Amino acid sequence: MGNKNNNRKKKRQQEKKKNKTINKQLVDEKKKNSKKEFKMLLLGTGDSGKSTFVKQMQILYKGGFNTKIVHLYKNIIRINLKQHMKSLLKASTDLGIPLPKESVKIQKKFLELIKLDAVVWNDTIIDMIKKLWNEPQIKECYKSRHLFQLPDSSALFFEKIDEIAKEDYEPTQEDILNCRIPTTGVKELTFTVKNYIWNLVDVGGQRSERRKWIHHFADVDILIFVIALDSYSQKLFEEHSVNRMTECISVFEQTVNNEFFKKKRLVILLNKIDLFKEKLKKVKIKEAFPDYEGENDFEHTSEYFKNKFLDIVNHKKRSVSTHLTCGTDTIMIEKIFDDIRISIMEKFITTYL
Structure with a gap:
């Protein structure tokens, strides 16, 4: 009798071990055949800071920029300087x-x-830019840049024009992050983090580029929508009568509530908080958004805009996260992307538990 019991016990142990082995093999096979690449679609209206986010990913996960790209930015920065001065000269007349x-x-x-x-x-162009930048009237125009189209980073380049003028000038990481190149068409950046591939797709934010967005919706895992908080008092490049933030709200509503994104994770980056804080000292939110009733400080105004966008999202059960960001702060962007990545991976890994 004892031998029979021992045999049954031994058989059950063997079956249990076999089942455990089979289950492990199934899980391993599932992992092996599972998706190892995640597609992130980066959207936002013009001058929201999307391209800066892409540059940060290049710095953090692709080893920075090669010599060819650095040389390209050298030329673009010089072109930017001339364009910025042209904008300031026009502003001196308009203002x-x-x-x-x-x-x-x-x-x-x-x-x-x-x-x-x-x-x-x-040398002639360089000398003229330097003389004009040193004029108090031009500095006064720069202080009033919220009234016309001028990147806040322009002062950074004007102040270091002697360095930029040198033949052997090489843009620093800060220079490249602050250099503005409007995105046209579709730019893709693929990088690997923790053995998983991340494909970041950046589509131009200008009105003429938005019709291309729909073609990239189908296989997206994560939608990242970038919003420039400081745009609340600015007008569009394409149509000077339209408020940039109002346009952004409209585009956000049309995009995130699209059927393609019903079950997609949504990440909202409330960007340019450094410029937003500075602008709050000069321009009250209520001037552009009369419904705002709170204090004109960073805490209350950023919360106001955050809720404004969250209220637009129709599918309340979808996964949505918001982050206050400064696109040129590499450490901050690294932490934010880690948060995004970890939350995605946690959801992904639970399918095997």
């Missing part, structure tokens, strides 16, 4: 801040030169 007679002569010659040759960069 009624006239330049002294001598500077008017420089202004006229500068505009003639860059009109004749858009890529010209020589």
